[in-house]
Amino acid sequence: MGSEDRGCCDKCAKMFIMVINIIIILIGGAILAAGLYWQLNETGFYKEIFNHDIFNIPIVSIVVGALLLLVGICGFFGACCEVMFLLKVYMGFLILIMLVEIILAVGCVAMKSEVEEYATNKTYEFIGYYGDEAKDEADIIKKTVDAIQENFECCGVTGPDDWPNYNAAYKSETAPERTVPDSCCKDPDSAGCGSAKTISANENIYKIGCKVSMINFVENNLLYVGIVSGVIVILQMALLLESSAYTSLLTREEHYLRYAVQARY
Structure with missing residues (x-):
């Protein structure tokens, strides 16, 4: 045969x-x-x-x-x-x-809670390093944080108040002309973006934190993840x-x- x-x-x-x-x-x-x-x-x-x-x-x-x-x-x-x-x-x-x-x-x-806590603490740490040439010589941290805030349309971990709270360069008394990075802005080219206005009064910055924004992104795509996972399991069988x-x-x-x-x- x-x-x-x-x-x-x-x-x-x-x-x-x-x-x-x-x-x-x-x-x-x-x-x-x-x-x-x-x-x-x-x-x-x-x-x-x-x-x-x-x-x-x-x-x-x-x-x-x-x-x-x-x-x-x-x-x-x-x-x-x-x-x-x-x-x-x-x-x-x-x-x-x-x-x-x-x-x-x-x-x-x-490990969901452990990974989430690790990512949160790490992001707070990077906010503190943001713009510090001694700790971020190649601007890797700055580029990473900017990419997250721009792509997920968010600011800080829990909100824009994280910037003056965790980075001395963005406190109003030490940096009167800036309160958040330009990557927090809805329109970075507009006048006054991230300026001395109080965060609550600045309508040009994202008010949602990146932690919530990223969790929402994952939850909104869980159905697609489930469908893909189901198809993969069926194909494997x-x-x-x-x-x-x-x-x-x-x-x-x-x-x-x-x-x-x-x-x-």
Whole structure:
């Protein structure tokens, strides 16, 4: 029994595994490239804030991207070249990834308050370092904080009052011409933005803190995260079943060919 004698379902299973793993390879490559960019980039997409021993976005992205690349390569070439060893390694990776996903899901729930507290304290620390050339020689902290405030349309951690409270350069008595950075402003080019006006009277600055803004962003996108997670789990189960069935088919073929050779001689 050769590959040309297989039914349509068996050929479709092989094609399904190959196509899905091409997608996995592309996704893994993209995540790996993003992780490397974050790690090498100055602001690293807020890596300075999330540079936690466990929750380190760039490193996690690099590891996940590399793992997905390895998994995709094993699955693609295992199915394409019909290599039993690669298919078994691929199935082992799928099971391992599913177990890791369960552990991460539980860990994220368990460590939510710890990570949130760490990020909050770290941001307060960076507000104090903002604009201090001795502690931020390359302006990495300044660029990171500015990027967060501009992208999430927020100011400070809990609100704009954090700036005069945590950074002496923005206290009215020491810096009468400035109370918040320009990145807090809705329109940075307008006259008087971040000036000596009291924060409550300044309508040109964001009044919402970045902590609330970022939490709202996550909560508003939880539905999409849930949908994507559900699709990924279903695909993983389908891949595991298809790979198991395809491996069983190759095993039967191998036994059949071995029996045919023995019968001939």
